[in-house]
Amino acid sequence: MPMELHLIPPDTRMEASADGVSFNISESTTRTFLCRLTVTDQIEQESLDVSIWGSADGEAWPKRPLLKLPQQFYRGTTKLVLDLSLRPEVKFIRARWDLNRWGRVAPTPMFVAGMDLVEIPPMSRETPTKRLVLAAS
Numbered sequence: 001m002p003m004e005l006h007l008i009p010p011d012t013r014m015e016a017s018a019d020g021v022s023f024n025i026s027e028s029t030t031r032t033f034l035c036r037l038t039v040t041d042q043i044e045q046e047s048l049d050v051s052i053w054g055s056a057d058g059e060a061w062p063k064r065p066l067l068k069l070p071q072q073f074y075r076g077t078t079k080l081v082l083d084l085s086l087r088p089e090v091k092f093i094r095a096r097w098d099l100n101r102w103g104r105v106a107p108t109p110m111f112v113a114g115m116d117l118v119e120i121p122p123m124s125r126e127t128p129t130k131r132l133v134l135a136a137s
Contacts, residue, residue, distance in 0.1 A: 002119035003028050007052065007095035010114035011040060014048070020095035022058045031084040033117040037069055038077045041112035045103035048072040048111045052082060054090035065096065072111075083123050093117075 005023045025031070037050055050072070051065035067082050084090050099109035 003033075003117075004119070005033075005093075005117040006114065007035075007093070007117060008037075008050070008097065008113060008115040010038070010116075011112055012114055014097055014099060014111045014113060015108055017098040018096070019053075020097075022055065022092045022094040024058070024092055025084070026091045028084075028119055030119055030122045031087075032120050032122050033082045033084075034120045035067070035069070035080050035082050035115065035117050036077060037072070037079075037113060037115045039072050039075050039111060039113045041110075042073075042075060043106070043110050045101065045105060046073070046109040046111070047100045048109075048113065049098040049100070050113075050115060051096050051098075053094055053096055054084065054087065055092045055094075056089045058092035061094075066090070066093070072113075081120070081123065082117065085122055 007020050050069045052067045053061050054066045055061050069078055069080060095115055101107060101109040
């Protein structure tokens, strides 16, 4: 059964930058996930930066994320693939969100969003170039 994780629970109201709860992914068979960030509400003149972080023990987190999603300004859905098949040391993952606000209106940023990850089949290790060469032979 594929893993399904809610790194940011649906309809989470965000008013400050924060780290999400960590999830143990050591039982994942493919270690490949489709990440879907859905922003359902926001106010003007603000941005949301979401990243996914990995850890070997769930306690020590590195200085760089495994994946950074495109910066968000508006409502909508963004999808990316997180492939950890070549990172066997990563046993735990969590989300981090950073909010930014500018302008002369209310100083507190506000987004309502959620991010879920669904385990998908592993990505092919073949490059398109290799397949083209084989097809030409």
